Amino acid sequence: MKAYGFIHTHSEYSLKDAPLKLADIVKEAKKMGATAIALTDHGTAAGWIEFYDLCKNEGIKPILGVEAYIRSETNSRTHLILLAKNYTGYKEISQAISDSNENIERIADMDIPIMTKEILQKYLHGDNVIVTSACVSGVLSEILLSRKKIQEQVDSIKKKMDDYYSPYDTGYLKNKELVSSLDTEIAKLTAKKEKLEIIAKRNFREQKKSLSIYKKEDLSLYEERKKQLEKEEQETKEAKKSVSEIKKQIQNKKRSRTLINGRCKDAEKKQQKYIEAEAEICKLTKKLTTEEGAIQKVKKEISWYTSFLGESFYIELQNHGLAEEAYVMPILASIAKEMKIPLVASNDVHILRKEDADIRQFIRSLRFKKYEEIGIADKELYMKDDKELSNALLKILPKDAVLKAMKGIKNICDSCNLVIPDTKHYPRYRDGNGNIVADSAALLRKKTLEGIPQRYPDGMDDERTKQMEYELNIIINMGYADYLLIVADYVNYAKEYSKKIGKGIGYGVGPGRGSGAGCIVNYLLGITDVEPVTYGLLFQRFLNPERVSMPDIDVDFSEEVREATIDYCRRKYGIISVAGIRTVGTQQGKMVVRNAARFLGWKYPDEKEKYQQLGSAIASAITSSVNKEIDEIRKEFSDSLSENILSIATRAEGIANSFGVHAAGVIIGDGQPLKEIIPLLYNTKKAQWVIQCDMNKGERMGCLKMDFLGLKNLDIMTNSIRLIYKRKGISIDLSNLPFEDVVFKEIFAKGNTGCVFQFESGGMKQMLVKFGPESFEDIILLVASYRPGPMQYIPDMIEIKHKRKKAEYIIPQLEDILGKTYGQCIYQEQLMDIFHKCAGFSLGKADLIRRFMSKKKEELFLKEKEPFLEGIIKKGASRKDAEKYWNELVEFAKYAFNKSHAAAYAVISYQTAYLKYHYPIEYMCGVLICAKIEKLPVYLYECKKCNVQVEAPDINLSEEDFFIKNNKIYFGLSKIKGVGEAGKIIIEERKNGKFVSFADFLLRVNIDIGK
Ligand SMILES: [Zn+2]
Ligand SMILES: [Zn+2]
Structure with missing residues (x-):
């Protein structure tokens, strides 16, 4: 072994x-x-x-x-x-x-x-x-085998030639001669027969008549003529006999001619094949070397490699x-x-x-489809x-x-002694001329400071200034200055681009996403739009100086700007430095079951149908109960056909079968061509270069991944604010909206949240009514807690919020941290704060413990239990309370949510609610424009609910898409199911005058109705 x-x-x-x-x-x-x-x-x-x-x-x-x-x-x-x-x-x-x-x-x-x-x-x-x-299909074997293959082809053709006739075959030539001599003989006989037939057909009636006259008048002449007649009659008799004989002869000759000629024809066909085979051999032998020749070729090939x-x-x-x-x-x-x-x-x-x-044979069969x-x-x-x-x-x-x-x-x-060095290949920021900026740290500081007047028109207070300085130091020391500059650069490009295509109006980039919103430097650079200090968002959640970690700035883009922004990066950092990320598709669930059934059908073609029906049945049994264990399904389908299908399917499940492209991730290299760092793959379907490893391995190879995510709500809002500007001349700055009580009261607290980001579900609406949110903090809280798990705390929070119940805190400091979430620990940031402020841990350490807890690395976080208890007891808690609280925290940690992410998404919730409240017709029109056709009924119903009138499509009024006229939304022609692109054609033709009748329409518009 x-x-x-x-x-x-x-x-x-x-x-x-x-x-x-x-x-x-x-x-x-x-x-x-x-x-x-x-x-x-x-x-x-x-x-x-x-x-x-x-x-x-x-x-x-x-x-x-x-x-x-x-x-x-x-x-x-x-x-x-x-x-x-x-x-x-x-x-x-x-x-x-x-x-x-x-x-x-x-x-x-x-x-x-x-x-x-x-x-x-x-x-x-x-x-x-x-x-x-390599193998038998390798570069050298191929030379020998292709020669051998040719030799074998030649041999097999030669063998077949045994059955063919050579055109020089003597038997054929003799037969051919025979046929032609038979032809001559038949012709001769036929000519003879024809002559004799004339004789045989003679009749003597007239002559006999005149003979009887001669008998009466001239006896001597009569005698002479009589003899003559008898002779001629004799001749005719004989001719008749000869004709019938010759006929027989001709028939016999013709019969043998047919036979021999048939043989000739047959031979001629085989001769044709013979000639073709000769030509094929001639062609092959030109390519064919001797084995020695092929060996020489192999040697030449080897020399090329050794050279x-x-x-x-x-x-x-x-x-x-x-x-x-x-x-x-x-x-x-x-x-x-x-x-x-x-x-x-x-x-x-x-x-x-x-x-x-x-x-292996199973997956290969799928490949070759047999x-x-x-x-x-x-x-x-x-x-x-x-x-x-x-x-x-x-x-x-x-x-x-x-x-x-x-x-x-x-x-x-x-x-072979490969060591892959732990080199970082973080992207380097380039200026407008495409040059790498030498002192990116200084530039980051400069750009951050430049953001102050816009973000804090009244100046930045000490707390925030200190925070900014702290963050800048860490970002720069950890080597992420270039990274932040790059993200800020493309985010600002996307914002500008969105405005450019919307004649000054557009909202192409979301307010933030993920932990990046916890960083005040991101806020000052314009990467995020949430003020982190106000909402207690923690920088350490984004970048932890006590843990070597990659920061992760995910950015949401409207579809309108996403591709253009990635293109901008390609232009700026070079095509050799920008690539997507490979994903792997695997044999999964019902598909692998269906494939197993297909494969067995191929294997046992007689039972093909049975297998296929059974495969479909098992496949739907699996999907109808996603969590059903395979053993349970086995019990249900225990005949041997099903056993076969399941045996193959279970063993093949999870095997890779295709490469795809990560939906959002983009790697920007450090200027060294990416293909030197990680092999690249060209995905033909997406027409895109991607790194051949996955996201995690890309980061492990020292590359930074940036997420360019598409978020449709940004397209909806962009459409809405463009309509508002067009109709009312009001330019709305979504990144700087005031929080208005009326929006909380009328939209959120009333559960009036159809088409409001993150608050659309029926359950959410009911909960909103009970909860009655009054502030942005409440909105963040609901975004974070309306999920399986933390949802169980909501009833308690409602009770406390409405003062029907009192929150209990084992030490007063906890109230500062948990007051805004009505006594519950909902956010990861709160968990970190508790460790930091109540038990004296550093925020970095607190972030580490939080990670251990959520990843269930028990032995690691249990080590922190005693120091935690000591810390909190020092602040005044009893040991018993402290122990109890520790256990509660362990429970909370399972569900704790990233507040930075919740806050950034709550901003979008508020923005959509704001637009819906103040500009319902423009907002709903934006929603309808971006909606998939199958979702239209839901949104049309929502329009009705907020008193926005939508007119049915009008062939003479409707535009291609939804639009507003006379305070009503008109249905877009292209949004009628089945019309699609034809809408454009109708509108184009309408420029030549209104349609006056259906007949007029049919005559003027060339639409293939069948389609
Ligand atoms: Zn091979
Ligand atoms: Zn191989």
């Missing part, structure tokens, strides 16, 4: 070819005592970083590599293994893989990146990458029992011996154990130990070659 190492391994990221999870590969390798293991997925490095970390954790050396697809001279797709020896090699392969994504071929619904020799030569320098000749790789080029030997391997591998081994090329043995690992071959039989070789693609591997090779190779190849494994494993 011992293996020194593995140099050729495929994971699930070899999409639809291998079912292996990275963790399982590493675990198995560890179990087998391997020192090193390579990951060589087909054309991709999607598993690299995850694999690297998993190996490091298990104490196995990771070798990062790829089995690239490479075009051969005969234009087939061959394989080549690249393995990184060190970090330079990592970067070389990373760039080569990225560039291969510029040559994507679409095969069996999959994107196949094609590596070229030019790419290899461009990036592989010196001694940093080991290249091996720039030297001893880093290996010939890889494999044997999985394929006839092709038995032919190719011994030849390659002897060439290696002759040319002194190092050998390496490998098994083409696609599965852990023999028994897993059926799951049942893929399990061949003998398919069962051999498992992780073999050294003994199994060398035994397999010995079946087809001489002992010395096998020994050398096994030693090759050790050589490669020992010479």
Whole structure:
């Protein structure tokens, strides 16, 4: 069970070819005592970083590599293994893989990146990458096999030619002669027959009549004529006989002619085939070299590789029992011996154990859309130990070659020593000219200070000034000055852009999102619109100096500006520095069940229908009760067909089957091309470059992720304020709205919150009426607490708010912290405050403990229990109360919500409520414009509820979209179900005059009604 190492391994990221999870590969390798293991997925490095970390954790050396697809001279797709020896090699392969994504071929619904020799030569320098000749589809095997394939084709054609006729065949020529001589004879006979027929057809009636006259008048003449007549009659009689004989002869000759001619025709067809086959052989033999010729070609190919790789080029030997391997591998081994090329043995690992071959076959069948039989070789693609591997090779190779190849494994494993450095690749801010700003810290300070007059027209107080200074220091010391400058830059670009396309009016960026709202510097830079000190939002929740953490500024954009803003970043930071993030789609739930049924249908075509019906039934059983355990479903469907489906589905669930693009995440690099840091993938569907690892691994590689999220409410509000400006000339600054009691009273407290952000649900509306929010703090509280979990505290809060119950605090300081949430601990910030103000912890430490509690790292937060109790007892609590309170906090911590996020979203809630209250017609028109057609009935009902009149569509009045006229909203033509784009055509034609009748409409507008 011992293996020194593995140099050729495929994971699930070899999409639809291998079912292996990275963790399982590493675990198995560890179990087998391997020192090193390579990951060589087909054309991709999607598993690299995850694999690297998993190996490091298990104490196995990771070798990062790829089995690239490479075009051969005969234009087939061959394989080549690249393995990184060190970090330079990592970067070389990373760039080569990225560039291969510029040559994507679409095969069996999959994107196949094609590596070229030019790419290899461009990036592989010196001694940093080991290249091996890969499998039986590899670069060298292909030359020998394509020759062999041609030879086999020639041989098979030659064999078929035995059945064909050569045009020079003597039998055919004789027959052909025979036919023509028969033709002559038939013609001759026919001519003769025709002549005789004339004689045979003669009749002698007239002559006999005149003979009787002669008898009376001239006897001598009579005698003469009589003799003459008798002679002629005799002749005719004989002619008749001859004609019938000749007819028979002709018939016989014709019969034999038909027979022989048929043989000739048949032969001619086979001759045609013969000629074609001759031409095909001629064509093939032109391509066909001798085996020796092919060997020379292989040697030439090897020399090409060694010319720039030297001893880093290996010939890889494999044997999985394929006839092709038995032919190719011994030849390659002897060439290696002759040319002194190092050998390496490998098994083409696609599965852990023999028994897993059926799951691999399942995913491969999905790829090729037909049942893929399990061949003998398919069962051999498992992780073999050294003994199994060398035994397999010995079946087809001489002992010395096998020994050398096994030693090759050790050589490669020992010479690959990749260490990925922990370098940060944080983006660098660039000025308007595209130059990196040297002193970004100074610039950040300058820009932050510049924001003061706008945010605090009356000047900033001491508390806030101190907070700003504190934050600036931490941000700068932790190295995030550039990051904040970049975010501020694109946020401001998006705001300007939104205004630009709306003739000065637009609201393209949300007030904030996530923990970023807790940072006053963000507020001063214009990244967020919530004043953090007022609402007790904590900076440490955003950036904790006691924890090396990535800050996370997520920004919401209107759809109108989102793409344009990402484009702006591409322009500014360079296409080589900006990329999206890869996601992975997996075999899941009902889909995998349906696929399993499909696969079994292919496997047992006779029972196809049965499987398919059953698959659908099981699939819907799973979806109808999402939490139903698979065991329960098993009980329900316990016949053997269902067993089969479920067995495959459960084992295949969770296996990767496609790569996608993260909806919002964007990486901006530090100026060094991203493809040197992480391999890039080109997603053809989205036409976008993405990093080949996921979000977390991207951050682990030192990159900063920025979220560009789309939020439709921003489009709604933008539409509304543009309409308000157009109709009333009022320009509304949404980022600076006054909090008005009347909005809280009329919209929120009355539950009048249809179309109000975050407050739309029926349950929420009922709760609002009971709660009766009166302030912005109340709105934040409800955004944070109306969720499963903290919802249970709401009835208590209502009681306390309406003074029907009194909140109890074990020490008075708690009232300051929990008063605004009516005695409950709802926010993470409150939890941190309790630790900080009541128990004397630093805010950074408090943030750490909060994280331990929410992540249920019990042993870590339990360590803090005693210090907490001591701290709070010092403030005056009894030990018993303190203990009890600790337990309560542990409970609260499970649900505690990020107040920064709640506050920023509560701003949007207030903004939408404000617009709805003051400008209902414009607001609802904005809602309708942005609505999906299927949601229109809900919004139309909401219009009715707030007395906004919506007119039915009018062919002569309605615009393409909803619009306002005479204080009414007119239905948009394109928003009528089924009309869509045709609305545009109608409006275009209407410019030529109103439609006067339906007939007029039909005649003037060319719309395909069938569509
Ligand atoms: Zn291969
Ligand atoms: Zn392979």
